[in-house]
Amino acid sequence: MDLQYQYRKRRVTLDRKNEFRFGEGKISGYASVFLGALSLLAVLAYRYPAYLTTIELRQVYDAEFLQQILKYGMYFSLLFGVLTFIFGRHRRMGTAGISLTLLGFALGGYNIPVGPVEPVRLSLGVDWLILAFLGSVGVFMTLEKLFPKYRNQVILRREWDLDLFYFCFNHLAISAILIYGNYHASHFDWALSPAVHDVVQGVPIWLQVVLIVLCADFVLYWEHRLYHEVRWLWPVHAVHHSVEQMDWLAGSRGHFFQVFSERALVMIPLYLLGADKTALDIYVAFAALQAILIHCNVRFSFGFLRYIFVTPQFHHWHHSSEKPAIDTNYSAHTVLFDRLFNTYHMPGQHWPAEYGTTVRLPRSFIGQLLHPLRAVQKMRRSRSVG
Template sequence: MDWFILALLISALIFIPLEKLYSKDPQQNILRPHWRTDLSYFFVSHMLVQFILIFITASSSFLIGWAASTDLQSSIQTLPVAIQFLLAVFVADLGQYWLHRFYHVVPWLWRFHAVHHSSTHMDWLAGSRIHFVEILLTRTAVLVPLILLGFSPHALNAYVILVGIQAVLAHANIRINGGWLNYLVVLPRYHHWHHARHKDYMYKNYAIHLPIVDMLFGTFKLPPKEWPTRYGIFGKELPSGILSQHLYPFKKNDVNHQATTKSGPLDK
């Protein structure tokens, strides 16, 4: 609970003023529609991530026994912490890229990931809207390999901090031009296009941290200066509220997959 309150206060104190000063979409009120739902998600997401971290850390001695190569672990552990951190970010993003891509193309996974894409507003809270099943899958799938590869606790902690910052920043309603940084690190405009209600971007910009990962696999797409004008999923909208949205993927009338939906207007 202390971690949740601290994370919420720090995020609010940093990003609410930034969104007021440099907003991409000006808002009359700080509290936009569905803010209560996303605040609930903020709480659930942070609590779940903490439990996952505690569980994986407690299980680290068991996991080490599954390591593919002790020599590889030793090689990584001899690297400076800064290099370990950069390598961990790249390795994690490779794994997240493919899992994220599967979320979009495998229908039963899309049902859960659609919750994240259901928000029609992008701001510092929007990135917290993630189904608990997706949180469990993603965090476990990313953190376990990093432990198996032998990255030091300092490098892992630095990576977790980066995830917390970048997840908020990438969804924030902040107009950052970025320049050459757009090709080096995922910034708001890059990730906003991934959330855009635009048929040309349904399967683009999967990387969480590094655009080079999208470049490697042919899914990088970023216009020179434009920002998307509409966000959300195609076709039938999800119900409102965190409880209804968490139950929705388990119902038969689940949200249409992006690739197969025929209803709903498409941006040109």
């Protein structure tokens, strides 16, 4: 804790224009559009499963059961669309939601036969996108509304649509990310040790999970630290840090170069350990949930667990643009390596007053996509002039 720094409380002004209020039709309009869009995507995934679903996820869920969920989603989309006409406001959104749902019905709705799927390795992860979005909204958005750190922060906060685009892009690209990660890890075949695999698989599953978490965290810590402290890598990672209001969706913002490299690097320790599939599945679920939670707008302190695991308060400080927090809290899962390498910053009960980068980045997807190239070009020009 920096004793010289004056920590301030964050002030969030209620954005009444973008606030959701009951009885205005706005909630119904957005619900109709999102349920309509997700329903249409689900129908297309059932119609073209080889190209729009992921092999790994298909092995986990019951496609016929999810069709029942789809049925209710389609009917609720229609219901919410009709409500916008009853309220007399946001009718365009209601019309859009109804239209998307009716198109889904025209393409087969929830009655498309489910059968064997031809093995196509590279596909769009539409199923992963739908399930992740519904799960995140149902769990994390609910937590943010029930236990908010900043009560005045609205769901439709600034740049929520940009982060939603990142969310969709990253989830649709899951197959390509996995293929790249596995391909990258396969280059370390020379380091595989059957003896290590035997030892790891010989210990209880819970201990295997602990080993995976620690090994992955070590790699992610140094990968994350390099992105901060290597000058020409920072512009890539700065895209993730350009978020100025934290919530469950904020963690989705990230340059595709970092998303692919991060997944590829973390695959290496998982590949070399050779742990049981059950342990790997537990780790993947834990890592995915924690990655969303630590960006959430929730006020939980987590008690003694905050001295072991990365929590929202810990990671919010990593996203702070305040001087004492810059280049701290690199860990993804536990606080161990920040403690060991003196990059830990957790000033008591204080939370950040400011988020984002010290130099503001472009606010569009294309602008942020090109930002690293432009930043590197600027560095080269300044070096040649110097």
